Amino acid sequence: MRVSKRFPTAVHALLYIAVLSPMKRVTSTLVAESTGSNPVIIRNLFLDLSKSGLLTASAGKNGGVRLAKDPKDISLWDVYLAVETNDVEEIFKFHETDSTCPVGKNIYQLLYPHMASAVDAMKASLEQVTIETLLEELKELLKDYNK
Numbered sequence: 001m002r003v004s005k006r007f008p009t010a011v012h013a014l015l016y017i018a019v020l021s022p023m024k025r026v027t028s029t030l031v032a033e034s035t036g037s038n039p040v041i042i043r044n045l046f047l048d049l050s051k052s053g054l055l056t057a058s059a060g061k062n063g064g065v066r067l068a069k070d071p072k073d074i075s076l077w078d079v080y081l082a083v084e085t086n087d088v089e090e091i092f093k094f095h096e097t098d099s100t101c102p103v104g105k106n107i108y109q110l111l112y113p114h115m116a117s118a119v120d121a122m123k124a125s126l127e128q129v130t131i132e133t134l135l136e137e138l139k140e141l142l143k144d145y146n147k
Helices: 007-022 028-035 039-051 076-083 108-126 131-147
Strands: 055-058 064-067
Touching: 007 028, 007 039, 007 076, 007 131, 028 064, 028 131, 039 076, 064 076, 076 108
Parallel strands: none
Antiparallel strands: 055 064
């Protein structure tokens, strides 16, 4: 299953915002520097995350972005849906087939239920992990890093 860079970049951005927004104004430029992305890419992610109700953004001198929900209420599946697709046919691209071939004319029917099952498993797994979970894991990693 192929997932674009948008998903891990969005998770990175949300973690960055969760950590820093209580102390300072977080902007797309700051997040872009942290993620190694272009600020325009980050602004587009912010737009998708805002449309999904995960971020709030305000413009101006005192503007910036903040989480729209408590970190415990944002699952990785929420983030995934905000920036990716859960459409089986988009995740797993099917090839053109020869309709006279017994395999070719049935490959979609054979594979689709299994691919849908894989997406369901991914959803079940990602729903179990929240931004809060990752913040706790990050704290543990930083303990080891600071030794």
